[in-house]
Amino acid sequence: MLAATYTRTGPAAEVLSVGEVTTPVAGLGEVLVRVVASGINPADVKRRGGWRGMDMEHELAIPHTDGAGDIVAVGEGVDPGRIGERVWMWNAQGGYGEAGRAFGTAAEFIAIASRQAVRLADALSYAAGATLGVPAMTAYRAVFADGPVEGQTVFVSGAGGAVGHYAVQMAVAGGARVIGTVGSPEAAAHAMAAGATATIDRRREDVLARIMDFTEGQGVDRVVEVDFGANLELDAAVLKRNGTVAAYSSTSNPTPILPYYAFASKGANLRFIQGFAIPEADRLAGERMIFELAEAGKLQAAIGATFPLSEIAKAHERVERGGLGNVVVLTGGPS
Incomplete structure (x- = not known):
């Protein structure tokens, strides 16, 4: 062959x-x-x-x-x-x-x-x-590892990316409203087409101000994070009390210094997502969701x-x- x-x-x-x-x-x-x-x-x-x-x-x-x-x-x-x-x-x-x-x-x-x-x-x-193997399953794990998202606000960092695009669709399918950061008008249109409620151009806009304005000062319930080292201070600032940051990469800074009390003061949950190490029961649940959403025309x-x-x-x-x-x-x- x-x-x-x-x-x-x-x-x-x-x-x-x-x-x-x-x-x-x-x-x-x-x-x-x-x-x-x-x-x-x-x-x-x-x-x-x-x-x-x-x-x-x-x-x-x-x-x-x-x-x-x-x-x-x-x-x-x-x-x-x-x-x-x-x-x-x-x-x-x-x-x-x-x-x-x-x-x-x-x-x-x-x-x-x-x-x-x-x-x-x-x-x-x-x-x-x-x-599906890495992008979709990583997105599933990041969105749902800490339970249902119905009625919540989910912030997807890098909503135009491979994992981010799937995360937007899955969070929306789970009943959440989604805010996503993007790096271009094309990425914004891509994320909006996936179901995002709003997008923020991370290069031209004040992301923190826009998120707090959108949530009326309340912040977000969950963060799906593409680059933890680059965005950890932002994530801590926009997170609600007892919210969750699910980070699946930290490429720009593999050894970030953690602002402990910025997270601890909110009782934050930090979850590191590894698409190669999803627990069996969660993997099977993710496979079922992917199949069902695809058959229903809700996963592109x-x-x-x-x-x-x-x-x-x-x-x-x-x-x-x-x-x-x-x-x-x-x-x-x-x-």
């Missing part, structure tokens, strides 16, 4: 290549998936690039943790009735700080544990399915760019440059 591989970390154009590798076989408890679409997340780019000294975990790696396709064979212990099922996949390579799997979804086929191949709603394309994926497998280096570079929508590599068949 064709697959993208790398044997050392470094710039995408220097280390990624596409060629023939051995087609996997479904083992005990596994399914063999013909991959149609492979989603790229910042974590995949960081792993390939050697972010913060991250080293190779295997001699050869096929990148990407998310993907979607069709089950074409099953291993021992798996219901043969799953053959032909459209699925999306999660955590194909493992999380940070663990060796995980060598072979991800940037290939024509993948053998993966049956439970990591989840039924894909008919309403979603394969390309959309390739954006934002695909910013697609690339053929042969241009995977360009796809990684697109993720590094940033931009609206998820980046997906098409590995074969209709997307």
Whole structure:
């Protein structure tokens, strides 16, 4: 089969290549998936690039943790009735700080544990399915980890981003009103189309003043935070008493200094979200919500760019440059 591989970390154009590798076989408890679409997340780019000294975990790696396709064979212990099922996949390579799997979804086929191949709603394309494993599940965990949000105000930092876009939709579906920060008029329109009640241009407006004005001085019940280190003082200021900050990244400052009493005086709850480590019961609940929202027409994926497998280096570079929508590599068949 064709697959993208790398044997050392470094710039995408220097280390990624596409060629023939051995087609996997479904083992005990596994399914063999013909991959149609492979989603790229910042974590995949960081792993390939050697972010913060991250080293190779295997001699050869096929990148990407998310993907979607069709089950074409099953291993021992798996219901043969799953053959032909459209699925999306999660955590194909493992999380940070663990060796995980060598072979991800940037290939024509993948053998993966049956439970990591989840039924894909008919309403979603394969390309959309390739954006669910990290972005949608991280958004679900960030929005609902501390219970229902009905009647609450949720502040989504980075509402135009991959996780933020899903978080807006899920919070709205849960009965919350959503305020989101954005970095451009295009991102504002994107977030509003997802259901946000209001957006704030973080580059041109006073975010704190706008949030407090919008909430009549009350602040927000929950914060879904894309960059904890950059925004922790703002989050502490806008949070209601006993509110929650659910942070899923702190890329700009991986070692932030915490203003303890700014949070402690409000009895704040700080939750760190790791999409690779969602508890089993919550993961299953998230999978159900994703399916139900998609079938009801209430969950839309934002695909910013697609690339053929042969241009995977360009796809990684697109993720590094940033931009609206998820980046997906098409590995074969209709997307």
